[in-house]
Amino acid sequence: MSRGDVVRGAQRRADASATVPDGGMFAEAGASGRCAAPETDTSEGRAASEAGASDGWAASEAGTPGGPAGAVTGASGRSRARVRAWAELLRLPALFTVPGDALAGAAALTRRPDHRTLLAIGSSCCLYEAGMVLNDWADRAEDVVDRPHRPLPSGRVSPAAAFTAACAFTAAGLALAAGAGRPALTIAVPLAATVWSYDLALKHTPAGPFAMAAARGLDLLLGAAATGGRARPALPSAALLATHTLAVTTLSRQETREGTPTAALAALATTGALTWLVQRRRTLGPPPNRRPPDRQAHGRRGMPEPGSAHRSPAPLTAALAATYAGTTARAYLHASLNPSPPLTQQAVGAGIRGTIPLQAALIARSGGTTATATALLTAALTPVARRLARRVSIT
Numbered sequence: 519m520s521r522g523d524v525v526r527g528a529q530r531r532a533d534a535s536a537t538v539p540d541g542g543m544f545a546e547a548g549a550s551g552r553c554a555a556p557e558t559d560t561s562e563g564r565a566a567s568e569a570g571a572s573d574g575w576a577a578s579e580a581g582t583p584g585g586p587a588g589a590v591t592g593a594s595g596r597s598r599a600r601v602r603a604w605a606e607l608l609r610l611p612a613l614f615t616v617p618g619d620a621l622a623g624a625a626a627l628t629r630r631p632d633h634r635t636l637l638a639i640g641s642s643c644c645l646y647e648a649g650m651v652l653n654d655w656a657d658r659a660e661d662v663v664d665r666p667h668r669p670l671p672s673g674r675v676s677p678a679a680a681f682t683a684a685c686a687f688t689a690a691g692l693a694l695a696a697g698a699g700r701p702a703l704t705i706a707v708p709l710a711a712t713v714w715s716y717d718l719a720l721k722h723t724p725a726g727p728f729a730m731a732a733a734r735g736l737d738l739l740l741g742a743a744a745t746g747g748r749a750r751p752a753l754p755s756a757a758l759l760a761t762h763t764l765a766v767t768t769l770s771r772q773e774t775r776e777g778t779p780t781a782a783l784a785a786l787a788t789t790g791a792l793t794w795l796v797q798r799r800r801t802l803g804p805p806p807n808r809r810p811p812d813r814q815a816h817g818r819r820g821m822p823e824p825g826s827a828h829r830s831p832a833p834l835t836a837a838l839a840a841t842y843a844g845t846t847a848r849a850y851l852h853a854s855l856n857p858s859p860p861l862t863q864q865a866v867g868a869g870i871r872g873t874i875p876l877q878a879a880l881i882a883r884s885g886g887t888t889a890t891a892t893a894l895l896t897a898a899l900t901p902v903a904r905r906l907a908r909r910v911s912i913t
Contacts, residue, residue, distance in 0.1 A: 599674065600674075603669040603674035603675050604669070604675065605910050606668070606669050606910055606911060607650070607651055607654055607668075607669040607670070607675055607680065608647050608650055608651065609650050609910070609911065609912055610906060610910055611903045611904075611906040611907040611910055611912045612646075612650070612870055612903075612912050613643060613646065613647065614874065614899045614900075614902055614903035614906075615870060615871070615873040615874055615877075615899075615903070616639070616642045616643050616646050616737070617639045617642070617643075617896065617899070618873070618874055618877025618878065618881070618896045618899070619642055619734065619737040619738045619740070619741055619759070619877065620635055620638040620639045620642055620737070620738070620740060620741025620744065620745075621635065621639075621741060621877065621881055621892055621896055622738050622741065622752075622755055622759070622877045622880040622881050623638070623738045623739055623740065623741025623742035623743070623744075623745065623749070623752045623755070623756075624741050624742060624744075624745035624746070625755075625880065625881040625884040625889050625892065625893075626738075626742055626751055626752035626754070626755045626756075626880070626884060627742050627745060627746040627748070627751050627752060628884050628885070628886065628889075629745045629746045630888050631745065631888075631892060632745060634698040634699060634702070634744045634745055635741060635744060635745045637694050637695070637697050637698035637702070637744060638694075638695065638698050638702055638740050638741045638743075638744035638745065639741070640691075640694040641691045641692070641694035641695040641698065641702070641706055641740065641744075642691070642737050642740060642741070643691075644687045644688070644690040644691030644694060645687065645688065645691035645706070645709055645710055645713055645737075646737075647683075647687045648683075648684045648685075648687035648688040648691060648710070648713060648714075649684075649713040649714075649716070649717060649733070651680050651681075651683050651684040651687065652680075652681075652684040652713070652714065652717040652718070653717050653721075654668060654669065654670050654680060655670065655677055655680045655681050655684060655717075656717045656718055656721070658670040658671060658677055664774045665774070688710050688713075688714070691706060691710060692706055692707065692710060695740065695744070698743075698744035699743075699744060699747065701743040701744070701747045701748065701749070702740055702743045702744035704743065705736055705739050705740040705743045705749060706740055708736060709733060709736040709737060709740060712729055712732055712733045712736060713733055715729060716729040716730055716733065726767070726771075727764050727767040727768045727771075728764065730763055730764070730767040731760040731761070731763045731764035731767065732760065733763075734759055734760050734762075734763040734873075735756035735757065735759060735760035735763075736756075738752060738755060738756040738759050739752055739753070739756050755880045758792055758795060758796060758876070758880065759873075759876065759877070759880065761788060761791075761792060762788065762789075762792055762869075762872070762873065762876055763873070764788075765784060765785040765788040765789075765869070766785065766866060766869035766870060766873075768781050768784065768785070769781040769782060769784075769785050769850075769853070769862065769865060769866055769869065770862075770866045772857060772859070772862045773859055773862050773863050773866060774859055775859065776857065776858060776859070777857045777862065778857060779853070779854040779855070779857050781857075782850050782851075782853035782854035782857060782862070782865060783850075783854045785846070785850045785865070785869060786846075786847060786850040786851060786854060789842070789843055789846045789847050789850065789872075790843070790847075792842070792876065793839045793840070793842060793843045796835065796839050796842075796876065796879045796880060796883060797832070797835055797836055797839050797879075797883070834882045834890060834893065834894075835879055835882045835883045838875050838876075838878045838879035838882055838893060838897060839875075839876075839879045841875040841878075841879075841897065841900075842872050842875040842876045842879060845868055845871055845872040845875055845900070846865075846868050846869050846871075846872035848868075849861075849864050849865040849867075849868035849869070850865050850868070850869070852864070852865065853865035867907065867912045870912055871900060871903055871904060871907070871912070874896060874897065874899050874900045874903065875897055875900060877896055878893040878894070878896040878897040879893070881893040881896060
């Protein structure tokens with residue numbers, strides 16, 4: 519073989535190797551190429567597998583090969599994806615702020631919660647979720663720009679399904695209120711009207727935060743009307759809870775844009791005022807020296823314990839009020855120092871979660887053993903809501 523043949527052979531081998539890619543780019547781009555598979559880093563493969571397992575819905579959307587087992591896995595993943603989408607749409611962690619409204623309303627009348635209180639809680643939860651779904655349905659156009667990851671703009675939930683769900687939740691809420699009695703339905707109807715008016719017309723007007731505050735106050739009155747047949751004695755508690763909601767809703771208007779520290783500072787001042795006021799005034803009840811004419815009927819009808827409204831557990835009320843302040847104040851302060859969207863969203867989330875200890879403090883100040891137990895149970899919802907909020911956004 520001549521020297522020229524050797525050189526030409528080497529050149530041909532070099533040209534052939536230059537035309538064969540290493541497989542990495544094809545693997546990254548998702549191109550086919552079985553020769554690239556062995557080059558994949560096994561640690562990266564394990565990380566991707568773990569990420570898919572934690573997300574579930576993301577990995578299974580693409581389907582899993584392997585015959586029937588893959589089909590089952592794909593169907594299960596799509597089901598989890600739908601559940602996840604609806605959990606985001608309903609903002610499930612925020613739902614834990616609802617039961618305390620009715621319980622605080624019952625406590626304002628110094629009444630023990632009964633089956634009508636449970637119906638009021640069910641009604642409140644349904645109307646609350648109706649508002650959540652309707653909110654995203656009404657904002658679906660602007661969410662395409664501001665929050666494209668939300669269930670409606672991302673296409674994971676259809677607008678028709680969301681609107682149907684809002685109507686169904688509203689109907690269920692009114693039906694449950696009717697089951698609790700006419701006084702409860704009398705409150706539930708304007709509550710539902712306020713929810714729909716806010717989402718469809720008032721949200722982006724100056725009246726928006728006041729409408730949201732009115733809805734929260736009416737929700738507390740719903741619990742009072744359902745449990746005791748009257749709502750007027752619960753007006754002071756409803757006013758305090760509505761004031762908190764007004765501050766949080768005003769602050770939430772800066773969630774998607776750079777704002778001023780004014781709203782966060784106002785919310786911080788509101789927290790201080792409410793922390794003081796919730797300990798100053800107690801729900802009025804019958805004087806301690808006044809005995810009911812029929813003690814058996816008294817207990818059977820769920821009437822207040824004699825003098826229970828005047829045995830307010832001040833240490834518990836103070837502790838719950840301090841918990842409320844601690845839950846909200848720090849986040850409000852950070853948002854006032856830097857009113858950026860991320861910090862504002864954190865402050866709004868803290869304000870929503872702070873509703874629970876405020877409700878518990880309103881319950882505890884009514885006094886009595888039942889109120890103490892109910893307040894502690896209500897306060898126990900706070901860590902549950904916080905834990906769930908790590909997986910599903912509360913705002």
